[in-house]
Amino acid sequence: MKRLLASLLLPVVLCVAPAQGQSPAPQGAPFSTAHFAAYEYGAQPQNWSAAQGAQGLMYFANSGGILQYDGARWRLIETGTGTRVRSVAADSQGTVYAGAGGDFGVLRPDSVGTLRYVSLAERLPSAQQDFEEVWYIHAVGGNVYFQSRSRLFRWNGDTLRSWKSEGQFHTSFAVRGRVYVRESGGRGLLRVEGDSLQVAPGGERFADKSIYLMLPHGDDDILVGRSGGTFFLYDGETFAPFSTEAAPLLEETPLYHGTMLPGGEMALATLGGGVLIIDRAGRLVRVLQPGAALPSGTVNHVYLDDQGGLWMALNSRGLARAEVSSPLSRFGDGFGLEGIIHDLHRHDGTLYAATGAGLYALTERPSGARPRHRFEKVTGAPAAWSLLSNGGALYVATRGGVYRVREGRAEPLLQKQAFSLAAPESEGTGASRPGPLYVGTADGLGVLRRTPGSPGRRFQLLARTGREVRATTLTDDGALWFSTDGGGV
Secondary structure: OHHHHHHHHOOEEEOOOOOOOOOOOOOOEEOOEEEEOHHHHOOOOOEEEEEEOHHHOEEEEEOOEEEEEOOOOEEEEOOOOOOOEEEEEEOOOOOEEEEEEOEEEEEEEOOOOOEEEEEOHHHOOHHHOOOOEEEEEEEEOOEEEEEEOOEEEEEOOOOEEEEEOOOEEEEEEEEOOEEEEEEEOOOEEEEEEOOEEEEOOOHHHHOOOOOOEEEEEOOOEEEEEOOOOOEEEEOOOOEEEEOOOOHHHHHHOOEEEEEEOHHHOEEEEEEOOOEEEEOOOOOEEEEEOEOOOEOOOEEEEEEEOOOOOEEEEEOOOOEEEEOOOOOEEEOOOOOOOOOOEEEEEEEOOEEEEEEOOEEEEEEEOOOOOOOOEEEEEOEOOOOEEEEEEEOOEEEEEEOOEEEEEEOOEEEEEEOOOEEEEEOOHHHHOOOOOOOOEEEEEOOEEEEEEEOOOOOOEEEEEEEEOOOOEEEEEEOOOOOEEEEEOOOEO
């Protein structure tokens, strides 16, 4: 039973966040992930954005309408326009707004309390109804902003105000209580100032350069991200370059959206590379990549819900959610491990895994590699069962016998099938010379002792059981206990 439980539980690794200034702790795929395909929610496979409304319900901008999800049931709310819904957002009261082709509106309850879409664009004078799809919505300071390519609208709950682009409004952002709009072929990065749109200080540099991310950074700055991996820190006056380990990946798979995560981390949605998570220093913490955590790498939007789950609106494969706020992460497919995991052990700061396919060591790969941390197979070790540190060395019990790991290779010490290892605690946690090593074999319990005057060890069988000795341990009083396969303790 102990070995069965180990096989089930050991693939889950608890990652504790490092102290400020330290390297990020190794992280695998999120411990819990979910994928929702189009056939499950009954709408189109293409999704554009997400928001959480009143009572914790989730809403998604889908090419077929507005999706509502209560954690168990899906509902499609149609806008009546026959166009794709490109954006959704919720204000501080949980009221949900949506933007579609040539229209934008709000979800309001009907006479029986069922939410229906109500157009706000119908209130516009005909001269201001010459706009296309509404790509972004921001609820800020009691106002709601709707951005299309040609116009920016502001709804204060009673009336609408609009601004017309001098070029084309490309993207927009709400950060630190202010609304920014990037105007291509025109003035660059603009900022709403009262009832006017003004060029943000230094914003003219973005007249011909796209922006896909603006997020709070530190106490006062704003992180500005471009599609190809170029980032800046903006203090409201100047733009200073910001370096990140994610930049090489973003050169291959462009940035498209981003959102804040707990602890100052940021999730970066890409077109082809999944989601990259960086910390406030720019270090690449985790990659939610296609195949390991996502069914598709093209992510249009990322959104953190109140429960700590990161929703990902996928371009052609539905929706996905990952528990990125959990301290647990999972190393499995895509992280180098093969075979059933029998034991985990940390030796000299490196995590080793004994599996039915051999011995693996968790290694940190060069900046920009995906995944950043991966298990690499240790040369020389066959199917492995148990790991033990003794006298400053790492030993592994395997199908081929007992091996000692040295300089990335496994060297044989005993060519006799071994299942378990034990050593006196005082000798097993860093003593300079190895003490006796107790070995559970296929037919009994033995001990490996150092031979005087020789670097080798001599094996002595202590008890012949006729059964495999699967577990061996030494108690504090020096008693040696072992259990066999079906034969008791």
